[in-house]
Amino acid sequence: MTIGLGEIAVTADEMRRVEERIFLAGMPVAALMEKAAGMVARRIQELYPRVSTGSVGVLVGPGHNGGDALVVARELHFAGYRVVVHCPFDRLKDLTAQHAQYVKNLGIEFLETREPLRDCSLLIDGLFGFGLERALTGKIAELVDEINGWGKSIVSIDIPSGIHTDTGEVLGTAIIATRSFCLGLWKRAFFQDNALPYLGAVEKLDFGIPPADVAAIVGNSSPVSLVSRSSVRDWLPLPRPLLTHKYRQGHLLLICGSRRYAGGAILSGLGARGSGVGMLSIAVPTSLKPLLVSHLPEALIIDCPETETGAIADIPADLSFYGAIACGPGLTLEARAVVERVLEIDRPVVLDADGLNILAELGIERVLNRREETVLTPHSGEFKRLFPELSENKDRIEMTREAARKSGSIVLLKGARTVIGDSTGKVRIIPESTPALARGGSGDILTGLIGGWLVQMPEKAVEATAAGAYLHARAGILAAEERTEAGVDGVTLANYLANATGEALATVSPSRE
Numbered sequence: 115m116t117i118g119l120g121e122i123a124v125t126a127d128e129m130r131r132v133e134e135r136i137f138l139a140g141m142p143v144a145a146l147m148e149k150a151a152g153m154v155a156r157r158i159q160e161l162y163p164r165v166s167t168g169s170v171g172v173l174v175g176p177g178h179n180g181g182d183a184l185v186v187a188r189e190l191h192f193a194g195y196r197v198v199v200h201c202p203f204d205r206l207k208d209l210t211a212q213h214a215q216y217v218k219n220l221g222i223e224f225l226e227t228r229e230p231l232r233d234c235s236l237l238i239d240g241l242f243g244f245g246l247e248r249a250l251t252g253k254i255a256e257l258v259d260e261i262n263g264w265g266k267s268i269v270s271i272d273i274p275s276g277i278h279t280d281t282g283e284v285l286g287t288a289i290i291a292t293r294s295f296c297l298g299l300w301k302r303a304f305f306q307d308n309a310l311p312y313l314g315a316v317e318k319l320d321f322g323i324p325p326a327d328v329a330a331i332v333g334n335s336s337p338v339s340l341v342s343r344s345s346v347r348d349w350l351p352l353p354r355p356l357l358t359h360k361y362r363q364g365h366l367l368l369i370c371g372s373r374r375y376a377g378g379a380i381l382s383g384l385g386a387r388g389s390g391v392g393m394l395s396i397a398v399p400t401s402l403k404p405l406l407v408s409h410l411p412e413a414l415i416i417d418c419p420e421t422e423t424g425a426i427a428d429i430p431a432d433l434s435f436y437g438a439i440a441c442g443p444g445l446t447l448e449a450r451a452v453v454e455r456v457l458e459i460d461r462p463v464v465l466d467a468d469g470l471n472i473l474a475e476l477g478i479e480r481v482l483n484r485r486e487e488t489v490l491t492p493h494s495g496e497f498k499r500l501f502p503e504l505s506e507n508k509d510r511i512e513m514t515r516e517a518a519r520k521s522g523s524i525v526l527l528k529g530a531r532t533v534i535g536d537s538t539g540k541v542r543i544i545p546e547s548t549p550a551l552a553r554g555g556s557g558d559i560l561t562g563l564i565g566g567w568l569v570q571m572p573e574k575a576v577e578a579t580a581a582g583a584y585l586h587a588r589a590g591i592l593a594a595e596e597r598t599e600a601g602v603d604g605v606t607l608a609n610y611l612a613n614a615t616g617e618a619l620a621t622v623s624p625s626r627e
């Protein structure tokens with residue numbers, strides 16, 4: 115897209131309004147369906163060649179998703195596939211009904227019952243698209259459940275039927291697709307954790323939506339955008355100026371660890387190292403100092419007096435000396451006084467783990483009026499403690515947006531798809547990641563990494579947060595590709611950060627020549 119929005123993820127309502135503009139401008143509805151479904155049919159032929167594919171069963175719903183499916187059935191039939199159609203609905207929208215009539219007249223078999231679909235090797239799901247608003251029930255729900263049980267390859271058109279386009283919720287039940295072709299613009303569900311198990315491999319088919327129409331509908335609101343490699347490249351303060359020195363490349367203070375949780379401090383330090391930060395100081399309980407020195411020889415270790423149980427009691431340093439502070443991993447709830455002190459300082463702060471749990475005890479108002487940016491990085495459990503009134507919401511995108519607004523902070527909600535909201539209402543999503551990161555310690559790396567970028571670009575706190583989260587996910591993906599999903603421990607993940615950064619920097623940038 116060239117409208118300055120980058121890639122965005124839209125709601126069903128936004129998609130409908132964009133579509134309406136296109137129709138109003140004169141594009142016939144049937145022509146748009148022909149374009150979109152034609153692309154689906156071509157991709158199916160590429161991915162499932164006729165010679166190696168048995169018969170194809172096409173599930174047709176009552177709306178235009180069903181119309182798309184009928185166009186696909188027709189095109190596959192012309193391409194020589196054996197195609198059968200199952201449409202368990204009496205009333206179809208006009209355009210869909212017309213396609214159904216033509217497909218019947220071509221001699222394509224319409225199955226009365228679902229049983230014969232078992233003989234197909236590929237199923238096309240055109241039951242419901244973004245028009246689905248209520249739960250699947252009765253015979254349709256039974257059909258979906260039975261088909262899922264067969265374990266066949268299923269290609270969903272636009273979105274797996276039964277998935278809510280915006281929230282990704284399962285409405286009653288939903289098709290578990292092998293592959294989903296999202297039509298035109300990414301729908302939000304493609305980035306909602308709830309929907310991930312249903313989507314299979316995902317691909318967007320771009321059938322030529324004028325950017326001006328997208329901008330007219332989405333541009334003036336607060337769009338949900340996807341963090342891309344090229345945007346990360348543009349945000350990172352790299353390459354560095356030739357004339358620089360370590361104090362110009364940011365001085366980050368990490369506050370982390372306790373006698374009980376020493377590893378969190380090391381991993382946060384390794385994450386910060388991955389940002390290339392100029393100077394790194396790490397405040398830890400005094401008994402952890404030798405350990406930290408041995409793992410992070412370049413860091414200045416501030417040994418802090420300890421409480422009886424080995425938490426940081428106080429930090430013997432002027433906190434305003436540092437460019438930014440990242441605080442939380444492994445602290446335990448005993449470090450409350452330390453977190454209170456950090457929140458008083460006019461410096462950008464990243465708060466994670468026990469830093470967040472302590473903030474939940476103090477009350478979220480504590481960060482509302484901070485003069486410098488606060489970045490909160492909760493996983494869903496920490497989010498619930500911080501924003502209990504929002505946690506009933508099923509929509510991770512909207513709940514992150516609301517949390518950011520309420521706290522006047524940048525809120526990064528961790529998960530399979532990480533969501534970042536800022537106090538202006540904008541939301542950014544990390545579009546891909548790997549379950550290899552679902553492992554203790556991955557989050558500690560992220561805290562240090564975001565802190566490291568934040569201190570190098572304090573005036574662009576949202577971008578620093580988004581770049582950190584993007585590179586963290588990419589490092590996980592690259593590490594898992596080489597070492598399997600079982601091989602991505604925290605230290606390994608930290609080592610792959612440089613690969614992820616290199617990959618982002620290698621993206622071609624015509625504007626930078």
Ligand SMILES: NC(=O)C1=CN([C@@H]2O[C@H](COP(=O)(O)OP(=O)(O)OC[C@H]3O[C@@H](n4cnc5c(N)ncnc54)[C@H](OP(=O)(O)O)[C@@H]3O)[C@@H](O)[C@H]2O)[C@@H](O)CC1
Pocket residue numbers: 129133146147148150151175176177178179180181182207241242243244245246247248249250251254271272273297298
């Ligand atoms: N984006 C684009 O530009 C393009 C979009 N295109 C395609 O159009 C699709 C959207 O089409 P759509 O609006 O007709 O809605 P769709 O998803 O087919 O379903 C709505 C139908 O289902 C019914 N229904 C709903 N819930 C139900 C339930 N639980 N149980 C039973 N029935 C239920 C509902 O009936 P009603 O609520 O009126 O009773 C209505 O009839 C989109 O996903 C894409 O594939 C392309 O062709 C061209 C380019």
Ligand SMILES: Nc1ncnc2c1ncn2[C@@H]1O[C@H](COP(=O)(O)OP(=O)(O)O)[C@@H](O)[C@H]1O
Pocket residue numbers: 467493528529530531532547548549550551552553554555556557558559560
């Ligand atoms: N299924 C998953 N897919 C992708 N990323 C995941 C998944 N599960 C967890 N992650 C990522 O791993 C990290 C875990 O962080 P966190 O829960 O704080 O763990 P810890 O505190 O043990 O390090 C987060 O960045 C999160 O987004």
Ligand SMILES: [K+]
Pocket residue numbers: 179239240241242243270271272273274275
């Ligand atoms: K569908």
